Amino acid sequence: MRYHIQRACRMRFSVPAREHHVQIRLAPSHDQDQSVIRVLLDVAPKTHAARAYDGFGNLAHHFAILAAHEELSFEIEAEVETRHANPFDFDLVPSAHELDWIAERLRQSPRLWDLVLHRSAMTPELPQEIAGQTVPVLREGRQLIDQVQDLMRWMRGLIAYRPAEAEPALALVSALEGGAGSAGDLAHLLIAVARQWQVPARFVSGYLDAAYFDPDSSADLDALPQRQHHWAEVLIPGSGWTGFDPALGLLADATYVRVAVGRDAQDTAAIKQSCRGDGIAPEVDDRLSVSRLSLS
Amino acid sequence: MFRQFQANGGGQLLDHSEGPAMAFHEFYRDDFRPRDHYLAMWEHIQGIGQQGLARKARDAQLALHNEGVTFTLYSGKDKGIERVWPLDILPRIIPAREWQPIEAGLKQRVCALNLFLKDLYHGQQILKDGVVPPELIYRGKDLCREIMDVDPPGDIYLHISGVDLIRDEDGRYLVLEDNLRTPSGVSYMIENRVIQRRLLPELFSNYRVRRVEHYPEHLLQALRYLSPRGPDAAVVVVLTPGLFNAAYFEHSFLAREMGVELAEGRDLVCKNDKVYLKTTLGLRQVDVIYRRIDDEYLDPLVFRADSVLGAAGLINAWRAGNVALVNAPGTGIADDKAVYAYVPDIIRYYLGETPILPSVPTYQMTDHQDRTYVLDNMEKMVIKAVAESGGYGMLMGPDSTAAQRDQFAKKIVAAPRHYIAQPVVQISRHLCYLDAELESRHLDLRPFCIYGRDIEVVPGGLTRVAMRRGSLVVNSSQGGGSKDTWVLAD
Numbered sequence: 001m002r003y004h005i006q007r008a009c010r011m012r013f014s015v016p017a018r019e020h021h022v023q024i025r026l027a028p029s030h031d032q033d034q035s036v037i038r039v040l041l042d043v044a045p046k047t048h049a050a051r052a053y054d055g056f057g058n059l060a061h062h063f064a065i066l067a068a069h070e071e072l073s074f075e076i077e078a079e080v081e082t083r084h085a086n087p088f089d090f091d092l093v094p095s096a097h098e099l100d101w102i103a104e105r106l107r108q109s110p111r112l113w114d115l116v117l118h119r120s121a122m123t124p125e126l127p128q129e130i131a132g133q134t135v136p137v138l139r140e141g142r143q144l145i146d147q148v149q150d151l152m153r154w155m156r157g158l159i160a161y162r163p164a165e166a167e168p169a170l171a172l173v174s175a176l177e178g179g180a181g182s183a184g185d186l187a188h189l190l191i192a193v194a195r196q197w198q199v200p201a202r203f204v205s206g207y208l209d210a211a212y213f214d215p216d217s218s219a220d221l222d223a224l225p226q227r228q229h230h231w232a233e234v235l236i237p238g239s240g241w242t243g244f245d246p247a248l249g250l251l252a253d254a255t256y257v258r259v260a261v262g263r264d265a266q267d268t269a270a271i272k273q274s275c276r277g278d279g280i281a282p283e284v285d286d287r288l289s290v291s292r293l294s295l296s
Numbered sequence: 297m298f299r300q301f302q303a304n305g306g307g308q309l310l311d312h313s314e315g316p317a318m319a320f321h322e323f324y325r326d327d328f329r330p331r332d333h334y335l336a337m338w339e340h341i342q343g344i345g346q347q348g349l350a351r352k353a354r355d356a357q358l359a360l361h362n363e364g365v366t367f368t369l370y371s372g373k374d375k376g377i378e379r380v381w382p383l384d385i386l387p388r389i390i391p392a393r394e395w396q397p398i399e400a401g402l403k404q405r406v407c408a409l410n411l412f413l414k415d416l417y418h419g420q421q422i423l424k425d426g427v428v429p430p431e432l433i434y435r436g437k438d439l440c441r442e443i444m445d446v447d448p449p450g451d452i453y454l455h456i457s458g459v460d461l462i463r464d465e466d467g468r469y470l471v472l473e474d475n476l477r478t479p480s481g482v483s484y485m486i487e488n489r490v491i492q493r494r495l496l497p498e499l500f501s502n503y504r505v506r507r508v509e510h511y512p513e514h515l516l517q518a519l520r521y522l523s524p525r526g527p528d529a530a531v532v533v534v535l536t537p538g539l540f541n542a543a544y545f546e547h548s549f550l551a552r553e554m555g556v557e558l559a560e561g562r563d564l565v566c567k568n569d570k571v572y573l574k575t576t577l578g579l580r581q582v583d584v585i586y587r588r589i590d591d592e593y594l595d596p597l598v599f600r601a602d603s604v605l606g607a608a609g610l611i612n613a614w615r616a617g618n619v620a621l622v623n624a625p626g627t628g629i630a631d632d633k634a635v636y637a638y639v640p641d642i643i644r645y646y647l648g649e650t651p652i653l654p655s656v657p658t659y660q661m662t663d664h665q666d667r668t669y670v671l672d673n674m675e676k677m678v679i680k681a682v683a684e685s686g687g688y689g690m691l692m693g694p695d696s697t698a699a700q701r702d703q704f705a706k707k708i709v710a711a712p713r714h715y716i717a718q719p720v721v722q723i724s725r726h727l728c729y730l731d732a733e734l735e736s737r738h739l740d741l742r743p744f745c746i747y748g749r750d751i752e753v754v755p756g757g758l759t760r761v762a763m764r765r766g767s768l769v770v771n772s773s774q775g776g777g778s779k780d781t782w783v784l785a786d
Contacts, residue, residue: 064567117431
């Protein structure tokens, strides 16, 4: 599918800011599942924007306004083609050999260990039970892809998806205690369980087809302004990185546009900035539009 | 045991040292005669006598005070107080035949560790080949994901290093730990020499002592070598956290001696992937930053967002190849104390050579068998937190109480990757002149290496002395003292 993505952000400071540095991860990634056709970035006041890849291979743009300014705005416009039509379309590795398959991938790509071992407040070590429910353990004889889907179902009884929450909590425990959370919180929980299973899992930030936000569509969502979405990817034997969206209970397909991946939401932060000023956070107006241009 | 010195016009000199059994004594042979290379010094201090030595010790303190050579204690009742640098006036002497393997061993070690860092932040072949366990690296606190696949100028990460050496019961030099982030102490090494030369000029003339005072000149040369705009056009700055840092004296000393600007984060600004120094004449592009701030404070866009010590955009400028950072970010993983145990394998893997300098045997707390052994024998062990330095987060088994051991045992069980253990090594002793008496104290040695066009080891280093009798803790930040270190020419 081909999508047009437009993200516009305007910041207004109460007292002029200076030496303002901004780093954004908003452009779709160019990888085996999707091709970026074009990306345009426009910044006002005018300045030079540069691009670089971070330690997880994510594309980040950065720019700086050194002079004092009360307002800064930028707009990123991208066209991307996604190809991952059917996440179930792959040759299964027999379940008895799935862990060997993962062990071999870990041997060939030691960087994957980060996505097994990393623990943080967002993806903590989990107890055996949460809210009286036993945390699923990896079972023999059942395909990993099925077990992750079972996990998504289990999770829905634990954290209800709250679409109004845009960003994940700094600590997963607050979503667990509250019984509700953002898409990012659900992704973090899925990742934390997968890592307990010693299976590589990573956090993804990206965009979702506008149809998911259409009240007339089949997805069970209220009409909401579009915003960045978050889900998880698990390394599935035979398939590779496979997207699981516990918020919607779906596997990611070509309607999901990947922007950045990391150990947790900290690694994929969409906007990071630093400036000299009065220390008061600016007023931010952030708009996103994702439109489907074609089905092929 | 007391040994009486010949006193010459100034009262008696009494040596209150205990016998040289157990720990190797660098000054005395087993028969209490000074070792050959100390004979001239022995005769000289006898000639000076008690009163003369006391006067020289006072002069040394006065000179250090006048020169403003200070450091800050980080613990104890004097925590946070700036103190005059403690220098023992009796130097440590290392003959050329002893120094040669140290120099070769340090070059070998630094070379291998630099290759290790390059590999870790690129292809990770050493992990794929199973020489170092990937879990050990990825559980380490100091692996810097943000610099993966970045090529630092000249492929050098470890421009400046200080490797702590000790001597075991047989007098063998062993590596105790590597300091590969922003090791300090070099200014004290130089000040010690300047003052020592002034205090004991006649003794100096009896020995052919190799110079250490040229260190800033060689450092500047190595820093210029890294400049993306070429050595001749290089603008170099020393980046300091500021006046309240314990090592501020050293930062200002090195900037002054090299003739470069001493900058704080607020003096730098990044624009279009270049770093500039704010000057009264406008912005001036910076090519090389000798930074004395930790990785996590370098750039608020990449590391700690609340840091005001670094400069936003620094890492992007470095990644773009427009500025050299010295040391490169991410070197901390190579001096992680759990990685230390693998350094001999790292040397063999990259260089195909046998390690010249041996290491202290190390128990990994992630290994069940090692952990069980250590937990059963804590009173014989030194237990260290892997990501701490300066003697912090450490349990000295023989000096510990049952309650302290119990507390450490719990910490180890809760987070085994955070700790390692080593058997207590009776580190060597040396004669010191302390409070108008001759006493023996334990000591170590931190030589400094500079990696520019080649790897250079400064002939000397900072000898750190445990000031308390019997103590094995030599860290300056915990009240240790120092000695000038004389490496002799052939």
